Amino acid sequence: MPLDIRNMSELPPIESQLARRLTEVDFATLGHYLEDGFCDPRLQRVAGSARLVGRAVTVRITPTDSTLLHHAAGLVGPGDVVVVDCGGDRRHAPLGEVVVNALVARGAAGAVVDGVCTDVDALRALGLPVYAYGTSLLTTKLHGIPDGGLNVPVSCGGVPVRAGDLVLGDANGLLIAPAARLAAVLDEALADDAEEPSIVAELYAGSPLGTLTGATATVQKLLSAAAPTENP
Known part of the structure; x- marks a missing residue:
């Protein structure tokens, strides 16, 4: 070329x-x-x-x-x-x-x-x-x-x-x-960065990561949805 x-x-x-x-x-x-x-x-x-x-x-x-x-x-x-x-x-x-x-x-x-x-x-x-x-x-x-x-x-x-x-x-x-x-996406990313120090502080205060991020609630919903339902 x-x-x-x-x-x-x-x-x-x-x-x-x-x-x-x-x-x-x-x-x-x-x-x-x-x-x-x-x-x-x-x-x-x-x-x-x-x-x-x-x-x-x-x-x-x-x-x-x-x-x-x-x-x-x-x-x-x-x-x-x-x-x-x-x-x-x-x-x-x-x-x-x-x-x-x-x-x-x-x-x-x-x-x-x-x-x-x-x-x-x-x-x-x-x-x-x-x-x-x-x-x-x-x-x-x-x-x-x-x-x-x-x-x-x-x-x-x-x-x-x-x-x-x-x-x-x-x-x-x-x-x-x-x-x-x-x-x-920059506004959201900067907002995340601003929140990060408080999240880290809560981790050391004893809060589980999944609770802070919502991941644990999501896992619980997934488990509930996958659980077999009992016949009446």
Whole structure:
């Protein structure tokens, strides 16, 4: 397929209030309300320690050629997260010290590679959140193969990703979804987080978890419904 390069100006900006509120929510709480968008749990943070909230800039490369990624690294801006689709390759590392320095210099928020990275000690020293399946000494090259795409639909951790989607990450993993999908459940998730300290306090005061959450009442109803009825 020929190169498919789409203009960065076509990406929707992150709404500032939504971004701020997403930094306040426990990302795992969003898992109470969403099923899709959660990346393969093997795709883990290998560098950085900060929680990640940013806008996806998608890059699709061929397994051995990172030419397009080098080009994209000069286009990102503050708050962007480069999401790299390597076509299923898990051997060649397209992301290393030089590329991540380029992202840091541009103010990027993080990087996610649906594959492996290299120079992990240097990446950890830089501190930019980087997610990958692992590390490798075998790197990509600048072959200039006329294939790949920038700001095109990609796949990452088994999740379909479109440029402009929001990328959320912490030590537990990654969630990538459209802004509207996250905004739709954010109020409930923040309310849950606000209630959690009081629930924990009640647990230590002796209340059973199932009583507090309603699970025990549900189990009792299920048992009652399953109980055989006596004939008159």
